Amino acid sequence: MIGLYPAVLKLEGRCCLVVGGGSVAARKTISLLECGAQVRLVSPELTEELQREVQKGKITHIKRIFEKVDLDGVYLVICATDNTELNSQIAEYCEALHIPVNVVDNPELSSFFVPSMIKRGPLCISITTGGNSPLFARRLREELEKLIGPEYAELVVSLGQVRRLIREQVDDPARRRKFLEEILPPGTLADFDEEKMEVLRKQVKACISSLLE
Structure with missing residues (x-):
């Protein structure tokens, strides 16, 4: 089997189509909303969760069975119906229009996986x-x-702050790398716990102070 090419997509402000109105469609829709996507949802019926999101104005709901026109202006498609024939037809349309499509539970019809x-x-x-x-x-x-655990989120945010300061204050790429390596040397994340997190907090603060002097 040929390997896959992993990528992370920026979906903020982009129109993404979800076909289906069940629990799987709801899960996929919420994930897209969390990424800032503009969600177009096509389904005759919706779960209560999806109905609430529609009422909030977060989703454009087209209350009918999918039609090809629903693909106009769409950046990617997630197909979450239990209609095999419809799923196949949507995948075929997407292939012809060069629109990435994920057909839930059908890797053969999908051009990307979630x-x-x-x-x-x-x-x-x-x-x-x-x-x-x-x-x-x-x-x-x-x-x-x-x-x-949640401490990883704190660490990533702190390292991001340091990295931005280093880019602003240090022109030499080698010195930039040295700063970051001193904060996060190899093996730092092995057996990571609150004690190690506290050490990293102090190192981050010391680095920020030295950069702002």
Whole structure:
């Protein structure tokens, strides 16, 4: 099997189409909204959760069965219906129009996969099996979630602040790397706990102070 090319998409302000109105469509829709996407939802019926989002004005709901015109201006498509024939037709349309499409539970019809994700603030860890076993990806995510706590979000935010200051204050790329390596040397995240987090907090503060002097 040819390998997949992993990528992270910027969806803020982009129109994304979800076809389907059940629980899976709801989960996919909420994920898109969290990314700032403009969601167009096509389905005759919706779950209560989706109805609430529509009432809030966060979703454009087209209350009918999918039509090809629904693809106009769309950046990507997630197909979450239980109609095999419709799913196949949508995938065919998307292929012809060069629109990325994910048909839930059908990797053969999909041009991209939605990974299982762990989110800690701006930190996002994606796990995919290339469509082979979404269940395995979920189980692995569940185990990793036990190891990666909320302190990782704090650390990423702090390192982002330091990195921006370094880019502003230090012109030499080698010195930039040296600053960051001193804060986060190899092995830092092994057996990461609150004690190590406190050490990193102090290192980050010291680095910021030295840059602002």
